[in-house]
Amino acid sequence: MEERQSFVKSVRLDKKMTIKLNNTFDPANEKHKIFFPSEKEVNSDPFSFRLHNVAERVHSGTIGEILELIEKCEPQIEKYKGKLEAFLENDNEFNGTEESDIEFINQCNWKIESYILLFLVFKINLKIRKAKEDDPSISSEDFKPIEDIIQAEIDKTEGFDSTECIMERSIELQDVFPHFLTEEIEKFVHGKKYICIPAVKITLKVLERVLMQLKINMNLVKMNNNKNYPFKNVLIYTMKCCRLFDFLFSAALDDENDILYKNKLNEEADLLLDCLEFSTPKDVKLHRKNLLTGLNNMNYFIAVANQGFKDEGFFARCTKALSWAFYYKDKEELYKVDSQATLTMLHKDRWAKVMDIVRNHYIKKRINAKDTSFSIGLNTLIYIPNYPEDQLTTANIEDISPPNMMTHSLDLPFSVGLDVDYDHDRHIQVRVVANDDWNRVNWYYGNVIDPSLDPVYYEAIIIHLHGGGFILGSSGEAQPTIIRFCKDTGYPIFSVDYRLAPEYKYPSAISDCFLVYCWFRTYAEKYLRIKFGKILLYGESAGGNCLLGVTSLCIQKGIEPPDGITSVYAAIGCGMNIFSPSLLFSLDDPILNASFLSICCQEYVDDETHLKQHYTLSPKFIPKEILKKFPPIRMIICGLDPLRDEQIRFVYKCASFDLNIHATEYRYLTHMCLGHNQEPYKLKEASKFLEQISYYISELGKMH
Numbered sequence: 093m094e095e096r097q098s099f100v101k102s103v104r105l106d107k108k109m110t111i112k113l114n115n116t117f118d119p120a121n122e123k124h125k126i127f128f129p130s131e132k133e134v135n136s137d138p139f140s141f142r143l144h145n146v147a148e149r150v151h152s153g154t155i156g157e158i159l160e161l162i163e164k165c166e167p168q169i170e171k172y173k174g175k176l177e178a179f180l181e182n183d184n185e186f187n188g189t190e191e192s193d194i195e196f197i198n199q200c201n202w203k204i205e206s207y208i209l210l211f212l213v214f215k216i217n218l219k220i221r222k223a224k225e226d227d228p229s230i231s232s233e234d235f236k237p238i239e240d241i242i243q244a245e246i247d248k249t250e251g252f253d254s255t256e257c258i259m260e261r262s263i264e265l266q267d268v269f270p271h272f273l274t275e276e277i278e279k280f281v282h283g284k285k286y287i288c289i290p291a292v293k294i295t296l297k298v299l300e301r302v303l304m305q306l307k308i309n310m311n312l313v314k315m316n317n318n319k320n321y322p323f324k325n326v327l328i329y330t331m332k333c334c335r336l337f338d339f340l341f342s343a344a345l346d347d348e349n350d351i352l353y354k355n356k357l358n359e360e361a362d363l364l365l366d367c368l369e370f371s372t373p374k375d376v377k378l379h380r381k382n383l384l385t386g387l388n389n390m391n392y393f394i395a396v397a398n399q400g401f402k403d404e405g406f407f408a409r410c411t412k413a414l415s416w417a418f419y420y421k422d423k424e425e426l427y428k429v430d431s432q433a434t435l436t437m438l439h440k441d442r443w444a445k446v447m448d449i450v451r452n453h454y455i456k457k458r459i460n461a462k463d464t465s466f467s468i469g470l471n472t473l474i475y476i477p478n479y480p481e482d483q484l485t486t487a488n489i490e491d492i493s494p495p496n497m498m499t500h501s502l503d504l505p506f507s508v509g510l511d512v513d514y515d516h517d518r519h520i521q522v523r524v525v526a527n528d529d530w531n532r533v534n535w536y537y538g539n540v541i542d543p544s545l546d547p548v549y550y551e552a553i554i555i556h557l558h559g560g561g562f563i564l565g566s567s568g569e570a571q572p573t574i575i576r577f578c579k580d581t582g583y584p585i586f587s588v589d590y591r592l593a594p595e596y597k598y599p600s601a602i603s604d605c606f607l608v609y610c611w612f613r614t615y616a617e618k619y620l621r622i623k624f625g626k627i628l629l630y631g632e633s634a635g636g637n638c639l640l641g642v643t644s645l646c647i648q649k650g651i652e653p654p655d656g657i658t659s660v661y662a663a664i665g666c667g668m669n670i671f672s673p674s675l676l677f678s679l680d681d682p683i684l685n686a687s688f689l690s691i692c693c694q695e696y697v698d699d700e701t702h703l704k705q706h707y708t709l710s711p712k713f714i715p716k717e718i719l720k721k722f723p724p725i726r727m728i729i730c731g732l733d734p735l736r737d738e739q740i741r742f743v744y745k746c747a748s749f750d751l752n753i754h755a756t757e758y759r760y761l762t763h764m765c766l767g768h769n770q771e772p773y774k775l776k777e778a779s780k781f782l783e784q785i786s787y788y789i790s791e792l793g794k795m796h
Contacts, residue, residue: 153293155218161296162211168303169207172310172330203334209261210340212252213280214292216245220283238283255281272341273669280344290353291343294673299336302679305329324433331436332679335686342671351744352673352737364744370731371758371784373777379760386773387762388424390682391431395420398434435685468575469528470584472535473567475507475519476611484603484645486698489708494649495607498614505619508538516591520604523567525574526584532621540621547617552626552655552793554578555612556587557605557642559633559764561663561692563593573766573782577630580786583793584622585630586612590638594695601634601696602641602708609642613652626655628792630785632766633735634692636662640711647721656792660728660785661763664738665710667693672737684734684763712738716749724752724795726788728781731759756784 219241224230230237246252252261262277279285306329312322351360373379400413420427479502482495497504507519514521524535530548534541556574558565567574567587574585590604609627617623629639636659646653665672678686697709707714725746729739739755746753758781761768768778 153289155222155289158218158287158289158292158296159215161293161300162214165296165299165303166208166211168307169204169211172303172306173201173205200330200334203337204330206265207333207337207340208249208251209258209265210337212245212249213258213277214287214344216242217280217283217287219245221286224283242281276345286348287344288346288348288353290348291346291671291673292340294676295336295340295343295671298676298679299333299340302329302332302336306333324429328429328432328436331687335679335690338690339671339675342669345669346671351741360744363747364740367747367753368740368743368755368757371756371777371780373760373775376760379775379777382774383760383762383768386768386775387682388428389772391428392420394434394682395427395430398430431682432680435682436680436687468525468578470524470526470535471571471575472524473509474522474524474535474538475509475514476522476608477504477506478516478518478520478604478607479504480518482607482610484599484606486599489599489706492649494651495610497607498610498651504611504615506538508535516596520608521567521589522608523571523574523587523589524584525571525578525587527578527582530584530622533619540619545621547621547623550584550622550624552581552583552628553612553616553622553624554581554583554585554628554630554789555605555609555654556585557590557629557631557635557638558587559631559635559661560592561688562598562601562634562696563692565592565634576782577786577789580783581790581793583628583789593692597695598697598709599641602638602645605638606642606645609646609654610651626793628789629654629657630660630789631658631662632660633763634663636660637664637666637709637711640664640714641708643722644707644711644714644718647718653721653723656724656726656795657722658726658728658785658788658792659739660766661730661733661735662711662727662739662742663735664742665712666697667710670710670712670738672741674737675734677732677736678734681734681762686734689734712742712745719746719751720749722746722751724792725754726792727753727755728785728788729755729757730761730763730765731757732761733763735763754788 220238223237223241227237242255246254246258252258258281259274259278262272262274265272266274276285280287306326309322309325309329313326351364354361396413396417399416400410420430479495479497482497493499496502506522529535532541532545532548533539554577556567556570558567558570560566560569567589570587574587578585586608588605588608590602591600593601609629612627629642631637631639639654639657639659640662643653643657645651675686675689678684678689705713707718727739727743729736729743733739736757740757743753743755758765758777761775761777761781765773765775765778765781767773768775769782
């Protein structure tokens with residue numbers, strides 16, 4: 093029963109498993125106890141969820157509660173408007189703040205001021221809704237009662253004198269924040285559409301805590317002689333206020349009838365839970381300890397790498413990084429704050445470099461470890477032709493014609509490093525991993541050894557699509573895991589190095605993945621001398637997004653789709669206009685931070701709103717007629733992943749169409765946990781996670 097009651101928990105953390113939102117609160121301090129719920133509070137309602145030390149009921153919420161939360165937050169917002177510039181202008185101790193931080197502060201103030209508009213719109217909307225609930229005779233056509241409500245709220249708000257003023261201000265906002273849709277504001281103001289109360293309540297609750305943290309740290313700046321530490325926290329929590337502005341508007345647009353907001357068991361819950369199972373560590377206390385050790389380790393490397401990249405020149409960077417590595421040692425709170433500052437304020441020009449260092453550190457640590465499990469019979473790179481006439485663009489993404497390479501007999505052999513001048517626009521790099529060389533191809537020269545030999549038959553082959561938010565990642569980084577899955581399943585794996593943003597925007601990545609799939613369907617026997625019973629797709633994060641897009645394109649164009657797909661913590665929705673409660677985790681997640689998510693969206697896709705709604709970019713929008721033709725789907729979901737809820741929604745959507753889908757959620761694992769069975773995490777649950785992926789792939793390969 094507990095399993096069935098817990099599906100609506102957006103983030104399932106027990107009291108000891110909480111990832112803290114703050115660095116200054118003391119649970120032993122009586123004044124701070126309001127932020128740490130009692131065991132009775134946590135256990136009183138089976139639907140309660142845990143988010144940053146706050147016990148909330150995801151499904152609950154009333155008009156009165158939202159209005160009360162706005163009344164608490166609005167004065168704080170008013171109070172701190174413009175205060176950050178005052179800190180910088182009036183105190184010489186902050187003169188060392190980076191110029192980009194000052195730009196960031198200006199942007200933050202713009203968003204903080206914009207809260208006033210959003211709160212006004214919400215209050216008008218809620219009071220119109222309440223009036224209609226109290227008096228059902230009032231309709232949208234009864235302008236007088238509605239106009240009276242609107243004007244009464246406008247009169248109470250400084251800086252606004254009419255609905256025209258509200259709309260003018262919303263148009264100004266849309267120029268800065270494309271996801272802030274003026275037409276939606278107009279619907280809210282006139283009561284033609286209601287805000288999503290459960291989603292708005294969750295977001296306002298988190299905003300309330302962030303504002304309190306902001307207040308505490310601002311006071312600490314005034315009282316403390318060493319002001320740099322609390323001032324960094326001021327910047328961090330100010331940025332979190334800005335991120336919450338994005339989330340709050342998107343939350344208002346969410347659907348109150350969504351599966352995530354159901355407050356009781358029903359047929360919908362049964363439908364979801366029939367294809368969703370959960371995994372919980374046997375020893376949660378040990379798991380928590382190891383998880384926090386690993387996360388602290390990541391915070392340490394992010395802080396050190398960021399300090400190094402503030403200097404020019406390789407030697408200067410190495411020297412500075414080394415000195416900071418010694419300085420941060422045994423100063424956990426300091427490097428955690430500096431890591432949070434790096435992630436939250438995100439200097440875009442050096443962020444990717446910082447994360448590359450961190451990611452490569454862990455990858456190399458795993459590959460260079462004395463572990464024979466990373467040796468494999470075949471591990472080489474080939475280059476698939478990126479046929480120009482078949483490349484996808486925003487102009488032809490809706491085309492239903494299959495690619496020319498499949499309808500015409502073309503000469504499209506692969507190449508190898510010896511005879512190819514690798515060009516992203518002309519070639520797609522693919523890593524070939526297999527237990528044994530099938531001895532039909534000369535991998536040195538890239539030609540068939542003996543055409544008279546019969547092709548080698550495999551029960552299935554796997555096309556792998558790596559993660560990295562469309563801006564990072566490679567098949568090289570993925571080697572430890574794809575080698576393991578190759579050994580576990582016996583299937584050869586072909587890992588695609590698709591083009592990355594910002595140099596290559598959407599749909600370049602999915603175009604590369606799709607064309608590689610088409611090439612294997614059409615030319616693998618001719619040029620690689622292999623035959624296969626099934627072709628499976630496997631991908632994690634952004635790669636999980638791409639594999640769903642590839643499958644959709646196959647169905648759209650009348651091509652035989654893959655025989656099965658396995659996604660791991662897939663990105664189902666792309667864009668800051670898509671809300672789910674678990675996204676709030678990204679506020680302080682060192683692995684998948686809100687700022688990183690925002691940059692991924694900005695770098696990968698242009699601002700055209702219609703693109704962000706396309707199902708090859710956001711699979712949550714895959715139309716019914718395409719989704720119903722999907723092959724068997726297996727999904728691995730992480731309970732502490734900001735992307736968790738969209739995956740749950742996708743599972744439910746597939747189940748409602750009676751698809752062959754099954755998912756496993758690992759409640760206490762984070763995004764990008766494929767290597768968390770290794771140092772410094774050493775999570776037994778991560779080993780189970782890897783075993784489940786192998787099991788799902790094997791299951792799909794053997795399915796009749």
